[in-house]
Amino acid sequence: MPEIKLSDVAFAYSNSKRSALTGVNLTIAAGSFTALVGHTGSGKSTLVSLIDGLIRPTAGQLTVGTVTVGPAARRQDLARLRQHVGFVFQFPEQQLFAETVAKDIAFGPENLGWDPDRVAAAVQQAMAAVGLPKELASRSPFMLSGGQMRRVAIAGVLAMQPDVLILDEPTAGLDARSTAQLLDLIAKFHREGRTIILITHQMEQVARYADQVVVMNHGRLVTATTPARLFADDQLLAANQLTRPAAVQIAHQLRGRGVDLPAVLTLDQLATVLAPRLKGGPASD
């Protein structure tokens, strides 16, 4: 399982004078769940594009497992990065193209040069992993619901069996039920040992799932910390236009009204802390 390490990484698009990323130092432990936050244009997408080998650093160096790339990296080196990393882009269902679900999912593994038996096995396994029924294999992906189409697209990335899975706003545009199902699925991939890098605007997702949160602003890494520390730091939140998760917000309001509460991140934790006091109070005796 590979560790990811960025040392003084910078990146500038060739048609722009301004750097998209400057001086980024970051370690992402193997098997960790890292959330990447920051407003639109902060450099989140550039950072993950580097990790996926889609672009090469213009300064500094980046290591994924045993592969290190810098400004002089060759195409082959970037391709080797990609063997470790799977990238689920925003609205990935817009890139579905094949006439059947199975053919769409098989596209990635086939490009890796795998033999047909291995491809078929990988497709089956990926469909099961995202909870797509077998009978959908021969159906057109374009006849499926939005949530199912997104699962097909994610299965296409999983079929290549990456150690590191990057997801850019994977729940955007999904209804509440599909969102919950997809987050459960990502948590399962994490439990199975994959490294997860999640770009999200939803602070609830950061609070509930991440063990590390990386805050980006104007192409710089502001901090890499734990969700508990981030959401306890009002100044840091305000300076980066980040909101509190609902449970943190309610706890904050209650503390402001003189209620003594420990730090909580999720509504589940908040309910667990509050329930004994609400039941044990004199009013309900």
Added chain:
Amino acid sequence: MDGINLENITYTYPGASQPVLKGLNLQLPRGQWTTLIGKNGSGKSTIARLIDGLLVADEGRITVNGLPVTEDHLTALHRQVGIVFQNPDNQFVGATVADDIAFGLENQQLPRAEMAARIDKALARVGMSKLAETEPSLLSGGQKQRVAIAGILALEPEVIILDEATSMLDPAGRQTVLDLLVQLRQEEALTIVTITHDPVEMTMADKVVVVDQQGIADEGPASQILCQTALLHRLGVGIPVAQDLSDRLAALGVTVPAEYLTTNEMVEWLCRKLS
């Protein structure tokens, strides 16, 4: 008759074995904001497309402020009703923001000066005047949706329909679009219809309509719908934060208020109980 009236509407998609809507009756009062919620495939978007004449009902009758929705009236209808769709990237044709709004106006054969004035006014109303000469592809999602709304406002419509128009936007972009809708409702007698899965968006509407099993399952103010947790789960609608906390407390044996509380009301209730 004022407002939008759907009477006894049945619609079956070509090739489908069952009608998606059957004998549906619905009134959307003029100048009100109505939100349609329902599972994917329940027929919410079908209702929006029937109102705009993009789809034609198999049975029944629809009128928009007295105008019957039939093929003969489509031109007049499209002047009255505008739809903003989910994906901000799929609705642009112009090379600049202003061109894009001009495109919709060209069908109306307005004098040039009048057209320019309407474009300026529409962009000002959505807060996009400074970006009139920008290429649409360079805009953020929230800006794109506001331009799409400006394109509709320029036609001076009676009805604006937003079909999950905020669901692909980041929280900041979503907020700018919702703020704009609140402002538009205050400024004029626009009839607003939104389709959403977002509980916060639902609380902004005058009325929430639940579309389920080929018809209307329930309708009422948001507070009446949002406390029905089991229904919300089944429809794929997000559970409002206060309701979610209340349900979790109830599961732990706490006696909680039966009615829907906003987050602030929930905090008040907790403070009373804990003091």
